Amino acid sequence: MTTLNPDNDAELIALAVSMCKKAYAPYSAYAVGAAIRTETGNIYGGCNVENASYGLSNCAERTAVFSAVAQGERIITEVAVATEDGGSPCGACRQVLWEFAPKDGSPLRVLMADKNGTLIRETTIVELLPEAFVLR
Numbered sequence: 001m002t003t004l005n006p007d008n009d010a011e012l013i014a015l016a017v018s019m020c021k022k023a024y025a026p027y028s029a030y031a032v033g034a035a036i037r038t039e040t041g042n043i044y045g046g047c048n049v050e051n052a053s054y055g056l057s058n059c060a061e062r063t064a065v066f067s068a069v070a071q072g073e074r075i076i077t078e079v080a081v082a083t084e085d086g087g088s089p090c091g092a093c094r095q096v097l098w099e100f101a102p103k104d105g106s107p108l109r110v111l112m113a114d115k116n117g118t119l120i121r122e123t124t125i126v127e128l129l130p131e132a133f134v135l136r
């Protein structure tokens, strides 16, 4: 697909990689870092935060989204996710990201990188979640 602002991708991926190092993942040992850019141009990081009660664990993407929303942000234009192997966001995180996608039809870009910051795949939230749940 077309890369809209590749000049800024390196910065976002670098933050995702650095957030990966802050992951609290003693149970899975699978560290995930995320970085999102909002329409205001601000960027926010997040990491996965696990818990002894496994189901309470929070993914890196949702940590980043919730941090941004708590600062008043409402539209996310890009997310970079960094993992050991360049893994893809889970279904729950796709739905949460979709909620804050641009409303004008422009894509919410999703960048998947490995732990070295190498871009493994670029796609969009609509490609990852074509039929999101919508409450009407």
Ligand code: THU
Pocket: 025, 028, 030, 031, 032, 047, 048, 049, 050, 057, 058, 059, 060, 061, 088, 089, 090, 093
């Ligand atoms: N995880 C994320 O942080 N993001 C995802 O999109 C998928 C999974 C975390 C949750 C858990 O801490 C670890 O990866 C293993 O599932």
